[in-house]
Amino acid sequence: MSTTQYADILIVGGGPVGSTLALALQNQGVAVTVLEAREQGASHLDQRALALSYGSRLILARLGLWTELEPEATAINTIHVSQRGSFGRTVLKAEEHDQPALGYVLSYGALSAALDKALLGFPQIKVVYGAEATAINPASDAANVSYLHEGVVYEQQAGLAVLADGGRSLGDIPGLQRETKHYGHDALVTKVQCELPHDNIAYERFTAAGPVALLPNGDRDFSLVWTGKADEVAKLLELEDEVFLHALHEHFGDRVGQFLKVGKRLSFPLRLSYLKTVTAPHLAIIGNAAQTMHPVAGQGFNVGMRDAWELAQILADTDSLAWGCDAMLNAYQASRQADTRSGLKFTDFLVNVFSNDMVGLRSVRALGLGLLDIVPIAKNRLVGKMSFGPRG
Numbered sequence: 001m002s003t004t005q006y007a008d009i010l011i012v013g014g015g016p017v018g019s020t021l022a023l024a025l026q027n028q029g030v031a032v033t034v035l036e037a038r039e040q041g042a043s044h045l046d047q048r049a050l051a052l053s054y055g056s057r058l059i060l061a062r063l064g065l066w067t068e069l070e071p072e073a074t075a076i077n078t079i080h081v082s083q084r085g086s087f088g089r090t091v092l093k094a095e096e097h098d099q100p101a102l103g104y105v106l107s108y109g110a111l112s113a114a115l116d117k118a119l120l121g122f123p124q125i126k127v128v129y130g131a132e133a134t135a136i137n138p139a140s141d142a143a144n145v146s147y148l149h150e151g152v153v154y155e156q157q158a159g160l161a162v163l164a165d166g167g168r169s170l171g172d173i174p175g176l177q178r179e180t181k182h183y184g185h186d187a188l189v190t191k192v193q194c195e196l197p198h199d200n201i202a203y204e205r206f207t208a209a210g211p212v213a214l215l216p217n218g219d220r221d222f223s224l225v226w227t228g229k230a231d232e233v234a235k236l237l238e239l240e241d242e243v244f245l246h247a248l249h250e251h252f253g254d255r256v257g258q259f260l261k262v263g264k265r266l267s268f269p270l271r272l273s274y275l276k277t278v279t280a281p282h283l284a285i286i287g288n289a290a291q292t293m294h295p296v297a298g299q300g301f302n303v304g305m306r307d308a309w310e311l312a313q314i315l316a317d318t319d320s321l322a323w324g325c326d327a328m329l330n331a332y333q334a335s336r337q338a339d340t341r342s343g344l345k346f347t348d349f350l351v352n353v354f355s356n357d358m359v360g361l362r363s364v365r366a367l368g369l370g371l372l373d374i375v376p377i378a379k380n381r382l383v384g385k386m387s388f389g390p391r392g
């Protein structure tokens with residue numbers, strides 16, 4: 001059986017980015033429908049550690065969520081960047097950049113729980129959990145979305161459909177072209193405990209095999225992101241805990257002392273992937289659905305949050321009759337292009353230059369890190385960019 005419905009604005013995907021958009025729109029008095037494939041609460045136990053920029057914190061504060069989330073988040077006050085086998089290094093400190101923190105580490109589950117609770121509090125937001133979109137077709141008068149809910153297929157038309165599905169569920173959508181670069185590397189993620197306290201310092205260490213990051217998470221723990229060739233990472237997943245901790249110490253060095261404990265290890269493939277245009281008639285694509293980046297610079301999630309925020313501002317400034325029309329969508333595309341492109345380029349640059357053992361590059365990198373450390377204006381620009389995107 002099929003039933004047709006209509007929504008002015010329909011968001012496909014109620015992850016962090018789709019939910020942020022729904023809440024930002026309701027802040028502006030705009031009603032929305034959200035289709036979320038998972039059952040309610042299913043994401044609340046996801047321990048994935050998100051690296052929030054200071055700009056993302058400000059977005060969450062504007063949505064009235066930061067007071068509730070702050071106790072769950074661990075501030076990053078210092079970022080220590082180094083490369084294995086050389087003395088070049090740079091240290092970024094929040095106090096040198098007039099920010100209370102350079103960023104925060106927050107679990108995906110805690111963020112999802114706060115966002116879901118907020119969504120339920122607003123009658124203008126209708127969330128359909130367990131609703132999986134199976135097709136989206138942009139057309140000249142509306143976007144047509146098919147979805148499955150409790151065994152029933154629904155057809156929904158929307159003045160504006162927003163795809164925020166994380167980029168993994170819906171295949172090719174007519175009119176959209178995706179570019180993808182596979183790095184052949186995977187990221188291993190887990191939590192580790194070390195001998196020394198973290199003191200709210202995040203460490204990023206570049207090695208010829210790929211970057212490795214330790215992000216302070218909770219009172220004692222670090223979240224570890226260890227990247228490397230897919231087959232090497234697969235071997236690391238199989239190691240006994242003791243052997244793994246020893247291998248990590250060998251790889252990372254002694255900056256945080258011995259590694260004492262490790263949690264469950266997971267891995268995922270690393271790729272750079274983006275849509276050449278993030279709009280089609282009556283459709284906008286945001287968050288990881290629009291661009292996926294290597295985690296080296298912690299940019300991907302934060303670019304997605306800015307997508308959501310910017311789209312909400314543009315919709316609020318546009319007459320509702322023009323939602324989903326070319327002029328509005330072009331304005332959105334133009335407003336996001338610089339931020340997305342610079343995030344993609346910056347991330348790809350770091351991966352190419354710092355995860356490469358070409359003769360001579362190591363000393364150039366050491367010089368680069370050393371110079372960055374002593375040139376305050378360069379550090380300011382880097383921190384501004386990482387916190388707020390190109391406007392930082």
Ligand SMILES: Cc1cc2nc3c(=O)[nH]c(=O)nc-3n(C[C@H](O)[C@H](O)[C@H](O)COP(=O)(O)OP(=O)(O)OC[C@H]3O[C@@H](n4cnc5c(N)ncnc54)[C@H](O)[C@@H]3O)c2cc1C
Binds near residue numbers: 134
């Ligand atoms: C395995 C993995 C591990 C990661 N680890 C880290 C990490 O350690 N640190 C970090 O900073 N970033 C990490 N990331 C990236 C981070 O998760 C993303 O940047 C962030 O989740 C993007 O948010 P989003 O809302 O765009 O997408 P998502 O978080 O993917 O949310 C998409 C939502 O859409 C829903 N959905 C999907 N398909 C449909 C459909 N057809 N119909 C309806 N709903 C649908 C999903 O159920 C989900 O709720 C990881 C990503 C992956 C895939």
